[in-house]
Amino acid sequence: MFLFVARRLAWAGVLAFVISLVTFILFFMIPNDAATLRVGRGSLARSLQTQFDLQGSPPQQYAQFLEHIFTADFGRSTRTREDASQLVGQAVPVTASLVIGGTVMWLMIAFPIGILSALRPRSMLDKGTMVFVLIGVSAHPVWVSLMLSYFLGAKLHLFPVGDYCSFFASQQERCGGAVDWAWHMVLPWFAFALLFAALYARMLRASVIETLDEDFVKVAYAKGAGSARVMRGHVLKNAMLPIVAMLGMDLGIAFAGALFIESAFGLPGIGQLLYQSTLSRDLPVIMGIMLVVSLAIALSTVLADIAVSLLDPRIGLGSGSSEPSAASVRRGRAQAPASVTSPTA
Numbered sequence: 469m470f471l472f473v474a475r476r477l478a479w480a481g482v483l484a485f486v487i488s489l490v491t492f493i494l495f496f497m498i499p500n501d502a503a504t505l506r507v508g509r510g511s512l513a514r515s516l517q518t519q520f521d522l523q524g525s526p527p528q529q530y531a532q533f534l535e536h537i538f539t540a541d542f543g544r545s546t547r548t549r550e551d552a553s554q555l556v557g558q559a560v561p562v563t564a565s566l567v568i569g570g571t572v573m574w575l576m577i578a579f580p581i582g583i584l585s586a587l588r589p590r591s592m593l594d595k596g597t598m599v600f601v602l603i604g605v606s607a608h609p610v611w612v613s614l615m616l617s618y619f620l621g622a623k624l625h626l627f628p629v630g631d632y633c634s635f636f637a638s639q640q641e642r643c644g645g646a647v648d649w650a651w652h653m654v655l656p657w658f659a660f661a662l663l664f665a666a667l668y669a670r671m672l673r674a675s676v677i678e679t680l681d682e683d684f685v686k687v688a689y690a691k692g693a694g695s696a697r698v699m700r701g702h703v704l705k706n707a708m709l710p711i712v713a714m715l716g717m718d719l720g721i722a723f724a725g726a727l728f729i730e731s732a733f734g735l736p737g738i739g740q741l742l743y744q745s746t747l748s749r750d751l752p753v754i755m756g757i758m759l760v761v762s763l764a765i766a767l768s769t770v771l772a773d774i775a776v777s778l779l780d781p782r783i784g785l786g787s788g789s790s791e792p793s794a795a796s797v798r799r800g801r802a803q804a805p806a807s808v809t810s811p812t813a
Contacts, residue, residue, distance in 0.1 A: 472774075472777050473774055473777070476770050476773050476774060477770065479770070480766055480767065480770045483766045484763060484766060487759065487762045487763060487766065488533075488534060488537060488759070489530070491755060491758060491759055491762075492529075492530050492533050495516055495751065495755050496516065496517060496520075496522060496529065496533065497526065516543055516751050516752060516755070519543040519544060519752065520532070520533060520536055520543060537759065540553045540557075541553060542556065542752050542753070542755055542756035542759075543751075543752035543755075544752060545745075545750055545752055545753050546748070546749075546750050546751070546752065547744070547745065547748040547750040547753070552750075552752035552753045552755075552756045553756060555741060555753055555756075556738075556741070556753065556756040556757055556760055558736070559736060559737050559738045559740070559741040559757075560737075560738060560760060561635075562632065562730075562735050562736055562737035562738075563723060563726050563730070563735075563737035563738040563739065565635070565649070565653060566653065566656055566657070566660060566726050566729060566730070566735065566737060567660070567719060567722045567723060567726060569650075569653055569657045569660075570656070570657045570660030570661050570663075570664075570722070570729075571661075571664075571715070571719065571722070573657045573658060573660070573661035573665075574660070574661035574662075574663070574664045574665040574668060575668070577661055577665040577669070578664075578665045578666075578668035578669040578672060579669075579672065581597045581600065581665075581669040581673075582668065582669040582670070582671070582672030582673045582676065583672065583673075583676060583699075583704075584597075585597050585598075585669070585673045586672070586673045586674075586676035586677045586680070587676075589677060594673075597669065600666060600669070601666040601667075601669060601670050602666075603662075603666070604662050604663070604665055604666025604667070605666050605667065607662065608728075609659060609660070609662075609663055609728040609729055609732070610728045610731070610732050612659045612662050612663075613655075613656070613659040613728070613729055613732030613733060614732060616655045616658060616659055617629045617630070617655060617732065617733070620655060621655060627651070627652075627654050627655050628651065628652050628655075629655070629733070630733055630734045631643075631652055631734070632652055632653075632733075632734070632735050632736060633645070633648040633649050633651075633652045634649065635649040655733065656729050656730075656733045656735060659729055659732070659733075660722070660726065660729050663722075664718060664722070668711065668714075671710065671711060671714070672707060672711060675706075675707040675708075675709075675710055675711065676703060676704075676707045678707075679702075679703045679706045679707045680703060682706075684702060685698060685702055685703060688701075688702055705779060708779060709776055709779055709780055712772055712775050712776050712779060713772055713773070713776050714772075715772055716768045716769045716770075716771060716772020716773065716775075717765075717768075717769055717772070719764075719765075719768040719772075721765075723738060723739075723761050723764060723765070726738065726739045727739030727740075727742065727743065731743065738757055738760075738761065741753065741757065742754065742757050745757070
């Protein structure tokens, strides 16, 4: 297990190196007239090359670029003249709270629906949840956000609309604290959860139905194990493997999907900042967002692989052809771990 975790962390380091190298090539090596930005009345703002003052050969410039990145120096915004790292740092907690809270909510919605539908396939409950699945898959996040804002916010006044309160608020801010923060985030969380809850409910339903048909589950029932014990100890443990593996990748994709939710609810997160920076061609901020989001995606994928190895210890035993990999788990081809192939009553 230790070697597996070490290999995944080493792979994350290699991936971070590749991300930084690609970013360096895109923003510094490829000739681009747009790198020289215009602000105000036609005056020229300093480009990234001037701000970073990279000199020497390309390898030397890349080493100097890494020094800036390791110190969280993304340059100065050409739109607001503030430090780009400060702007990105202020937006990251907002998007992180949206993504993490929305993830918890979509799992709370998907698990009961997926498990109940799997236990009663082709029933009225199963068919009714498929309607929810179709709505969740088909509806655009902006439409969902606007509908929630209109009916639950503007009409019924159950939740605030179009506002954000910081978790750690200062005395100068009009609202803040854990209660105000969570109350203002309920609608964004629910709108965000609908993006993935339907997909995960359908995925969990298929995984549970497939696992219930495995031989080790039949053996567990034959030895007298109760339904609750079989479901908790054998079925869910194996059905969770593709869920956890996909969760790591979807958390990264969720940063991109957060743009629509933040735009609809006016949240000052990464999505809103990227949209504003793209319109004004603010390259320092765009580069900082690209690095932060890419590294977040790489980290979430590594953490998901480690979590899958904890659920299925065979993944971390070695690299032989007989061992299932995390990639195969994502494709739903992992079999039951050895620890549950011989269940005891």
